[in-house]
Each structure stands twice: as structure tokens, then as C-alpha cells.
Amino acid sequence: MAVKFPHNGEIQLEAIINASPLLNTLTLSYVDTRSEAFPGWVIGGANLRSLTIVSNDNHGWQVAELPNLHEGTINLEYCDNFSDFGGLLAGLAQARKLTLNKCYPSFTEDHILETLACTFDNLKSLTLWTHFEEMPTILSTFCMLRNAPNLEELDIMQMGSFRMQNGPTACVPTFKLCD
Template identity: 50%
Template sequence: MSLVNIRGDGSNEWVIGGPSLRSLTIICDASYNWRITDLPCLDEANINMGNYVISGGFEGFIARFAQVRKLILHTHHPLPRLTNGYLMETLQCTFNNLKSLVIWTHFCERPAILSTICLLANAPNLEELDVAIDSIELDETEAIAEYRNTQWTDAFCANLQAVIIKGIGWLPNEMYFIELILSKAIVLRTMYLRRARLSSKSNEDGLRELMTYRRASPHAQVFFN
């Protein structure tokens, strides 16, 4: 089965399971009382849950996919704003098998920032990271304290080799994130940056700042488009 079209008010409980299921895509704007059973062979998951990301229980929900090798996750949506909500600040599981992470997010609000950091901190064997920044028009909250106050370990991004970040507006929180990755990814080889249509500063100023960042990997190369 490749597509299930669900309609209704979400009052029924939906159970997802299958001992041979290898790939799963969920695109939905509500939780519909999802219950994930054992998926021992699941290799790839694409999760786009819309409004469900601000409801309680998302940490437990995403933990059911801890065994996947590739995770595609949409964690940002236009309604409502996340100021009084949260995604993930902590996880009770480790994504030990995760090699590739594709994430749609932004760096304008604390919950989205902490969720991205939380995923990276719990994926010690991650090799490929693709970040799509899907908004730079929200009022930005200064988040440098969140980066500095997080207790980093030697395993943070220790196996990360390739990074793509699209939609950069040269905003401070985005720059803090780039600086963090460069300073922690000891085997990083390539980082590709792509600018958004709108930006807060010129490319020259952004690249000049970028060149001052310390790189943990002597082989790291940064490319800008």
C-alpha cells in the first residue's frame, strides 16, 4: 500500500505497523491518534505532520522511528506560531542507525532551533545533513544563549561529512548554527550554502563573517551558491 487518504475528525485511533515495512511516508495536518507499533525493518521515514508538531506527545511519536537509516522531517508550518509550543527539547532514544537527515525548519524561534539541535545530538552516526530553511520573515528571537548553554558531547556531529543548507538569509541564528556545525564536525568534508531570495545582509558581509569561523575538520570546504 502506497497511499492512504484519511478523512474525518481524528476521533479514531490509527495503528501503523508491519514487520516487513521498509519505507513509510506520513503527510497529514493532524495526529489522528497515530499509534506506531514495531517496525523492525523500517529503513526510511518521511514525516510531515503539519499542526501535529505543536501537540503533546510528538517526542514519543518520532522516537518510534529511531531505527531508520534516513529520516525526512518537516518541523515547521505556518499556523500557529510555536512561541508557546514545543517540538523536541529532549529525546528518550538515540537514532544510532541514522545516516541521512533531511529537515524543513527555521531558526527564528526557540522551539524550532532546539528541536533541530536535539535531533543532531541524538544521531551520533549521522553522515549527511540537508536543512531547508523555509522562512526568514518571522520575527527572530536571539538564540545564541541556547547554543552556548547546550551541553555538547564529543559525539555531536562527530561523523557528519556532508551538509547542505538552503534558504539562508544570513540571520544571526542561522549563522550561529553554521558556526556550531563547523566547530564540531571533525570529519566534515563539504558544506554547501544556498541563499534565500531575501536576506538580512549582503553576500559579501555574510561570507566575510563565515570565513572567521573555526573549522574542526582540516578538510572542510564551504561552497556558496
């Protein structure tokens, strides 16, 4: 089902989400807001356990502290402009399972995520869609891993135009981190 919001409708959606204390699962898939003047909206919810954002556009997503977040999925594969990916990640710091699609330098304005202001102490499982075509991308991946000290399962999926010689698009296999 497609939902289109009226001008400044995201303000109303933000208010509805924040006024729903029993909300435990939120999926925002291709939410279409018409206002480009809106600086961003905050996704909150003290009892939110699962958050999924899939979008082609930068809607200024901000995530408030989500103390009960178990699982987060951020899929911005076709979004070419995102202002604060590190800030968005910081809002997901309590998650136990994360799936991130597109967090490489063209997306982070060539800033390495080395200044990520949070650690993912609860994170046990990470699926990361990225590419390793440039050094900032590799360093951003290492930063994310460094900030997840209790990670037990890691899936890294190769994106982009990198091709193995005479072969299909490369896909990095699943890594299992063990004690």
C-alpha cells in the same frame, strides 16, 4: 486516487496494515478519516522498510517499533495541531534515512524535543525542514542532531517567513558531516 473512509474506517485500515506481514512500503498521503473521536491508530509492520506520512490533519498517528525501517518521511507542513511529535519520532528510531517537515515549536506545543526518548543509532541521512526564528526551534534541532550519533549527511531547509535582507527566503545549504 482519493480514498475516503467510513466512520471509524481507520480502525479497519490499521487492521489491514497490521495483517500484512509482507508489506514493505507504506505511503499514507492525505488520508481522510472522518472520525474525530478516534484517539489515534498505530502503524506497524515487522517488515516495513519505507514509511511515508503526508497529512494536513492530526490523526493521532502512532508508530509501533519498526525494526526493518530503512527510510521514513513525515510531512506535516500544513498540520497545525499534533499531539505527540516526539512519540512519532521514537517510532522511527531504526530508520537509516529520515525526512522531517515541520517539527518546530508551534507544532510541538512549544516543547523542545530535549526529552526525546530515543536515539537514532542507525540514522545516516537526515533532511530537516524547519525554521530558526525562535530559540526552542533551534534547541529542538540540536536535540535531534544530538540523538543521531552516526549521522553522515544532513540537509537543513529553512521554512517560514524569515527573509534575508533584500533577498529571497533563506535556505540553509547542505551540510556534509565527515570523520
